[in-house]
Each structure stands twice: as C-alpha cells, then as structure tokens.
Amino acid sequence: MRRFLGFALVLLVVVMSGCIGNNALTEEKVINAIDSIDTYSSHLNESLVMNMTFISPHKNDTLNLRILYSILGNESFKESRMLFHINTTVEMMGMTVHFPAEVYVNGNSSYVKAESKWMTYDEFVEKYDAEDTAQDVERIAEKFNLTYTTIKKLMQNKTIEFTMEDELYVVRVNVTLRELWNATGVEDVILGDLEKELRSAGVEFIYNETPGYIIIKFTKDGYPVYFERFNSGVMEFYDPETGKKAIIRWSDHVVEKFWNINQAKIEPPKDLMEIIRDNQ
Numbered sequence: 001m002r003r004f005l006g007f008a009l010v011l012l013v014v015v016m017s018g019c020i021g022n023n024a025l026t027e028e029k030v031i032n033a034i035d036s037i038d039t040y041s042s043h044l045n046e047s048l049v050m051n052m053t054f055i056s057p058h059k060n061d062t063l064n065l066r067i068l069y070s071i072l073g074n075e076s077f078k079e080s081r082m083l084f085h086i087n088t089t090v091e092m093m094g095m096t097v098h099f100p101a102e103v104y105v106n107g108n109s110s111y112v113k114a115e116s117k118w119m120t121y122d123e124f125v126e127k128y129d130a131e132d133t134a135q136d137v138e139r140i141a142e143k144f145n146l147t148y149t150t151i152k153k154l155m156q157n158k159t160i161e162f163t164m165e166d167e168l169y170v171v172r173v174n175v176t177l178r179e180l181w182n183a184t185g186v187e188d189v190i191l192g193d194l195e196k197e198l199r200s201a202g203v204e205f206i207y208n209e210t211p212g213y214i215i216i217k218f219t220k221d222g223y224p225v226y227f228e229r230f231n232s233g234v235m236e237f238y239d240p241e242t243g244k245k246a247i248i249r250w251s252d253h254v255v256e257k258f259w260n261i262n263q264a265k266i267e268p269p270k271d272l273m274e275i276i277r278d279n280q
Helices: 001-013 027-035 121-127 131-141 150-156 178-182 193-202 270-278
Strands: 038-053 060-076 081-092 096-107 109-114 117-120 160-163 168-175 202-219 224-239 244-259
Touching: 038 202, 109 121, 109 270, 117 121, 117 270, 121 131, 178 202
Parallel strands: none
Antiparallel strands: 038 060, 038 244, 060 081, 081 096, 096 109, 109 117, 160 168, 168 202, 202 224, 224 244
C-alpha cells in the first residue's frame, strides 16, 4: 500500500510542473501526507472476464469465464497487521461458485478463516491443498504495492490528464497492463511463464493489448481516496501440428476506495484469539 501511495505521488508531481496553478497541492505536502499514513480502510472490487474460443479442424467451442474479487479490510504499516474479508466468485459454464474467506496477518503470523473455521496459514494450505489459493491471497494483499522509482520510469513518457472533480484532485494516465508489469517488476499474473513454455513447445502465440487507464483521486490534503484501473486484450494460441487454435479475449477492471486514514483499527476477531494463543 505505501508503495502504491508512492505511485500516486509520482503522478501528482508530474502534473505539478505547471498545469494546476498556485493553489494546487505541493510536492512537500503530498510527501508528508503519504508518510503520515499508518492505518487505513479499503474496499477493492475486481472483475476479470475471459471469452475463450477453441477452434479445431472439425469443431468450435466457446467458454465464458468471469472471476469477481471483493476485498474489504484494514491495515497498519507500523504494526505490520491487516484484517480483510475476501469474497471470490467464479462464473463458468452456467455455474457460479462462491469462496468467502477472512485473513488476519500480524507480522510473520497469518491466519485464514474458511468454512466458518479459523486456522493457521499452513493449516489452510494443507487442509484444502490450496497452495495456489494461498498465493492468490498474497497477491491480493500486495496488489497495488508499486514503487516510487519503477512508476516514475513508467510515467516519464505518458500523457497525463488532470482535472478537479467534487473537490478532489484527479490524475488519469493511459497504460497497458504489460507496461505496468515491466516497469514495476510485478509478476505477470495473466501469462506467468506460459508464453515461454508455449513457444518452446512449438505453439505460436500472439498477445495484443488495448491501452487501458489508471485514475487516482486525492483529497486537498494529498491523501489518495480512489484508485481505478482498466485493461483489456486478446491472446491467440495456434498449434501448427494439430491445426488447433484458441482465442482468449479478456478484460480486467479494478476499483479501490480508501478511508479511515490513520483512524482504522486492526484487532484480531474474538473467535481467532484462542488459536493465536495456542500458536504462540
């Protein structure tokens, strides 16, 4: 989160090079606002949609997939604590699957609540054979942890739009998701090592992405209160040996809101306290 706030700072500093007048936020004011943040509340909603078409010499099939994330919680930087609720919904082939979970982190100790029962992070992974799910939880917790320097490099040659909206300072920048990956070092969560593995197996692969956007809104005191990102693209796979082809059209939309800055409280739920004591 703090590195994400650094991202917001870089965008604002770029804009402050003469575009917004004498009454705008100053660099010093924004830096002080970011550095003063310890606790906060946030609510993130993400919608990942995929339309997949599979083409073979004798048959064509289509599969639609939608994954929805809703993450609501609080975090404290100084105490390295966070408590958040995750609701994951997967819609595919006419079926809808919900997976609600609650996560509490205190330093190096992590706990997950699934099916109304708290357990340690390791117990969760073992019980549900959920190493991939656990890694997803980690990615969610760090989703917008972007660094000062990498984002500055990304934004150097980007067109910045800056407006005032309902007494908030608004920054908008056009960017592709792959540019974010390259600039920030964040794992390529859509492709991972897939592209390299496909090419080594002789499968032709094409990746095209339509430039998306990022919007950040700040209060007059320099605190970010709104973050939005939208990206979309097309992936094509072709196997020359079999003549089979797959086309995946995808879109990813994220909206996150922040409030209770330096007022949020992070305490372990009462039904978790006994497990914490047993593991001390």
